[in-house]
Amino acid sequence: PKSSSGSVSMFFIGTLAGCEAASEGRQVRSGNAAAVGLGLLCFILLAVIVGLSIKHNAEIQQIQNSYTNITLERDQLQTSYTNITLERDQLQTNIFCPPGWKKFMSSCYYISINMQTWDQSRMDCRGKENFWIGLTDQYHQGQWKWVDGSSLTSQYWMKGEPNDFKYWKTGYTYIYEDCAQITFSYDPLSNWKDVRCDTQLTWICEMRTQCREHHL
Missing domain, CATH: 3.10.100.10 (Mannose-Binding Protein A, subunit A)
Structure with missing residues:
Protein backbone atom coordinates (compact mmCIF):
# COMPACT_ATOMS: atom_id res chain seq x y z
CA PRO A 1 0.00 0.00 0.00
CA LYS A 2 2.76 2.40 0.79
CA SER A 3 4.42 1.71 -2.52
CA SER A 4 1.21 2.13 -4.43
CA SER A 5 0.37 5.30 -2.52
CA GLY A 6 3.77 6.71 -3.25
CA SER A 7 3.37 5.96 -6.96
CA VAL A 8 0.14 7.82 -7.12
CA SER A 9 1.63 10.85 -5.45
CA MET A 10 4.54 11.00 -7.88
CA PHE A 11 2.15 10.73 -10.82
CA PHE A 12 0.06 13.71 -9.78
CA ILE A 13 3.14 15.83 -9.12
CA GLY A 14 4.53 15.04 -12.52
CA THR A 15 1.25 15.84 -14.19
CA LEU A 16 1.02 19.20 -12.47
CA ALA A 17 4.56 20.11 -13.47
CA GLY A 18 3.80 19.35 -17.13
CA CYS A 19 0.72 21.59 -17.11
CA GLU A 20 2.69 24.52 -15.73
CA ALA A 21 5.34 24.19 -18.46
CA ALA A 22 2.71 24.13 -21.21
CA SER A 23 1.05 27.25 -19.80
CA GLU A 24 4.35 29.15 -19.78
CA GLY A 25 4.91 28.21 -23.46
CA ARG A 26 1.54 29.58 -24.51
CA GLN A 27 2.22 32.85 -22.67
CA VAL A 28 5.55 33.29 -24.50
CA ARG A 29 3.96 32.68 -27.90
CA SER A 30 1.09 35.13 -27.13
CA GLY A 31 3.59 37.81 -26.08
CA ASN A 32 5.56 37.45 -29.34
CA ALA A 33 2.42 37.74 -31.45
CA ALA A 34 1.36 40.89 -29.60
CA ALA A 35 4.80 42.42 -30.11
CA VAL A 36 4.71 41.66 -33.83
CA GLY A 37 1.20 43.11 -34.14
CA LEU A 38 2.17 46.25 -32.24
CA GLY A 39 5.28 46.69 -34.39
CA LEU A 40 3.24 46.31 -37.58
CA LEU A 41 0.72 48.87 -36.33
CA CYS A 42 3.50 51.32 -35.54
CA PHE A 43 4.96 50.81 -39.02
CA ILE A 44 1.60 51.48 -40.67
CA LEU A 45 1.07 54.58 -38.50
CA LEU A 46 4.54 55.85 -39.36
CA ALA A 47 3.89 55.30 -43.08
CA VAL A 48 0.61 57.25 -42.85
CA ILE A 49 2.33 60.12 -41.02
CA VAL A 50 5.12 60.26 -43.60
CA GLY A 51 2.60 60.23 -46.46
CA LEU A 52 0.53 63.00 -44.93
CA SER A 53 3.67 65.02 -44.25
CA ILE A 54 4.80 64.70 -47.88
CA LYS A 55 1.36 65.72 -49.14
CA HIS A 56 1.20 68.65 -46.72
CA ASN A 57 4.65 69.87 -47.79
CA ALA A 58 3.63 69.60 -51.45
CA GLU A 59 0.50 71.68 -50.83
CA ILE A 60 2.51 74.30 -48.94
CA GLN A 61 4.99 74.47 -51.83
CA GLN A 62 2.15 74.86 -54.33
CA ILE A 63 0.61 77.67 -52.29
CA GLN A 64 4.03 79.34 -52.03
CA ASN A 65 4.51 79.10 -55.81
CA SER A 66 1.04 80.57 -56.41
CA TYR A 67 1.77 83.44 -54.02
CA THR A 68 5.08 84.10 -55.78
CA ASN A 69 3.37 84.16 -59.20
CA ILE A 70 0.65 86.50 -57.96
CA THR A 71 3.28 88.79 -56.47
CA LEU A 72 5.16 88.88 -59.79
CA GLU A 73 1.96 89.63 -61.71
CA ARG A 74 1.09 92.40 -59.25
CA ASP A 75 4.54 93.95 -59.67
CA GLN A 76 4.23 93.74 -63.46
CA LEU A 77 0.80 95.40 -63.36
CA GLN A 78 2.16 98.12 -61.08
CA THR A 79 5.05 98.73 -63.46
CA SER A 80 2.67 98.88 -66.45
CA TYR A 81 0.38 101.28 -64.58
CA THR A 82 3.33 103.52 -63.71
CA ASN A 83 4.52 103.56 -67.33
CA ILE A 84 1.04 104.33 -68.65
CA THR A 85 0.65 107.13 -66.10
CA LEU A 86 3.97 108.63 -67.17
CA GLU A 87 2.97 108.42 -70.84
CA ARG A 88 -0.38 110.03 -70.07
CA ASP A 89 1.27 112.86 -68.17
CA GLN A 90 3.74 113.35 -71.00
CA LEU A 91 0.91 113.47 -73.55
CA GLN A 92 -0.99 115.93 -71.37
CA THR A 93 2.11 118.11 -71.32
CA ASN A 94 2.56 117.89 -75.10
CA ILE A 95 -1.11 118.62 -75.89
CA PHE A 96 -1.95 122.30 -75.91
CA CYS A 97 -4.26 124.93 -77.36
CA PRO A 98 -3.18 128.05 -79.29
CA PRO A 99 -3.00 131.37 -77.41
Missing part, protein backbone atom coordinates in the same frame (compact mmCIF):
# COMPACT_ATOMS: atom_id res chain seq x y z
CA GLY A 100 -6.45 132.79 -76.79
CA TRP A 101 -8.13 129.36 -76.88
CA LYS A 102 -9.53 127.43 -73.93
CA LYS A 103 -8.83 123.72 -73.52
CA PHE A 104 -11.66 121.41 -72.50
CA MET A 105 -11.09 117.65 -72.64
CA SER A 106 -9.71 116.91 -76.14
CA SER A 107 -10.86 120.14 -77.81
CA CYS A 108 -9.92 123.80 -77.87
CA TYR A 109 -12.53 126.57 -77.88
CA TYR A 110 -12.29 130.15 -79.02
CA ILE A 111 -14.83 132.52 -77.52
CA SER A 112 -15.01 135.72 -79.53
CA ILE A 113 -15.25 139.19 -78.06
CA ASN A 114 -16.54 140.75 -81.27
CA MET A 115 -20.11 140.53 -82.58
CA GLN A 116 -21.10 139.27 -86.02
CA THR A 117 -24.04 137.66 -87.77
CA TRP A 118 -24.52 133.90 -88.01
CA ASP A 119 -22.95 133.65 -91.49
CA GLN A 120 -20.11 136.06 -90.68
CA SER A 121 -19.13 134.17 -87.53
CA ARG A 122 -19.19 130.90 -89.42
CA MET A 123 -16.84 132.33 -92.04
CA ASP A 124 -14.55 133.56 -89.28
CA CYS A 125 -14.23 130.06 -87.81
CA ARG A 126 -13.64 128.54 -91.22
CA GLY A 127 -10.91 131.09 -91.79
CA LYS A 128 -9.18 129.77 -88.67
CA GLU A 129 -9.41 126.23 -90.12
CA ASN A 130 -11.61 124.95 -87.33
CA PHE A 131 -15.24 124.19 -86.64
CA TRP A 132 -17.96 126.65 -85.85
CA ILE A 133 -20.54 125.70 -83.25
CA GLY A 134 -23.81 126.66 -84.88
CA LEU A 135 -27.37 125.40 -84.64
CA THR A 136 -30.08 126.27 -87.15
CA ASP A 137 -33.35 125.15 -88.73
CA GLN A 138 -33.17 127.52 -91.71
CA TYR A 139 -32.83 124.65 -94.18
CA HIS A 140 -35.77 122.63 -92.83
CA GLN A 141 -38.19 124.58 -90.71
CA GLY A 142 -38.55 123.01 -87.28
CA GLN A 143 -35.70 120.52 -87.80
CA TRP A 144 -32.79 121.87 -85.80
CA LYS A 145 -29.37 120.62 -86.90
CA TRP A 146 -25.78 121.46 -86.17
CA VAL A 147 -23.72 122.95 -88.98
CA ASP A 148 -21.96 119.59 -89.52
CA GLY A 149 -25.34 118.08 -90.42
CA SER A 150 -25.80 116.06 -87.21
CA SER A 151 -29.23 116.08 -85.60
CA LEU A 152 -29.93 117.76 -82.31
CA THR A 153 -30.11 115.24 -79.44
CA SER A 154 -29.69 117.06 -76.13
CA GLN A 155 -31.80 120.23 -75.97
CA TYR A 156 -31.57 123.10 -73.49
CA TRP A 157 -34.26 125.46 -74.73
CA MET A 158 -35.71 128.08 -72.43
CA LYS A 159 -39.38 127.80 -71.59
CA GLY A 160 -41.45 128.73 -74.64
CA GLU A 161 -38.49 128.35 -77.01
CA PRO A 162 -37.99 127.89 -79.86
CA ASN A 163 -41.01 129.99 -80.77
CA ASP A 164 -39.96 130.71 -84.38
CA PHE A 165 -41.13 134.30 -84.09
CA LYS A 166 -41.49 135.94 -87.52
CA TYR A 167 -40.65 139.54 -88.40
CA TRP A 168 -42.37 141.52 -91.12
CA LYS A 169 -40.27 142.26 -94.16
CA THR A 170 -41.14 144.35 -97.17
CA GLY A 171 -42.62 142.54 -100.11
CA TYR A 172 -45.08 140.51 -98.06
CA THR A 173 -42.31 138.26 -96.71
CA TYR A 174 -41.22 137.45 -93.20
CA ILE A 175 -37.92 136.82 -91.46
CA TYR A 176 -38.02 133.89 -89.05
CA GLU A 177 -35.93 133.06 -86.03
CA ASP A 178 -33.91 130.23 -87.54
CA CYS A 179 -30.67 130.38 -85.50
CA ALA A 180 -29.97 129.33 -81.92
CA GLN A 181 -28.46 131.55 -79.27
CA ILE A 182 -27.07 130.81 -75.80
CA THR A 183 -28.34 133.51 -73.52
CA PHE A 184 -28.12 134.32 -69.82
CA SER A 185 -30.18 132.10 -67.57
CA TYR A 186 -30.07 131.07 -63.94
CA ASP A 187 -30.66 127.51 -65.15
CA PRO A 188 -27.67 126.30 -67.24
CA LEU A 189 -29.85 123.51 -68.63
CA SER A 190 -32.36 125.99 -69.97
CA ASN A 191 -30.50 128.81 -71.73
CA TRP A 192 -31.21 128.40 -75.46
CA LYS A 193 -33.49 130.54 -77.56
CA ASP A 194 -34.01 131.06 -81.29
CA VAL A 195 -33.14 134.41 -82.89
CA ARG A 196 -32.88 135.93 -86.33
CA CYS A 197 -29.77 134.77 -88.18
CA ASP A 198 -28.84 138.36 -89.04
CA THR A 199 -28.59 139.19 -85.30
CA GLN A 200 -25.04 140.14 -84.34
CA LEU A 201 -23.73 138.07 -81.45
CA THR A 202 -20.49 136.63 -80.14
CA TRP A 203 -19.63 133.11 -81.28
CA ILE A 204 -17.59 130.02 -80.41
CA CYS A 205 -15.12 128.12 -82.59
CA GLU A 206 -13.93 124.58 -81.86
CA MET A 207 -10.80 122.69 -82.88
CA ARG A 208 -8.87 119.60 -81.83
CA THR A 209 -6.03 120.00 -79.37
CA GLN A 210 -2.58 120.27 -80.89
CA CYS A 211 0.53 118.24 -80.06
CA ARG A 212 4.04 119.64 -79.76
CA GLU A 213 6.62 118.09 -82.02
CA HIS A 214 9.79 116.67 -80.46
CA HIS A 215 13.04 116.81 -82.38
CA LEU A 216 15.70 114.18 -81.69
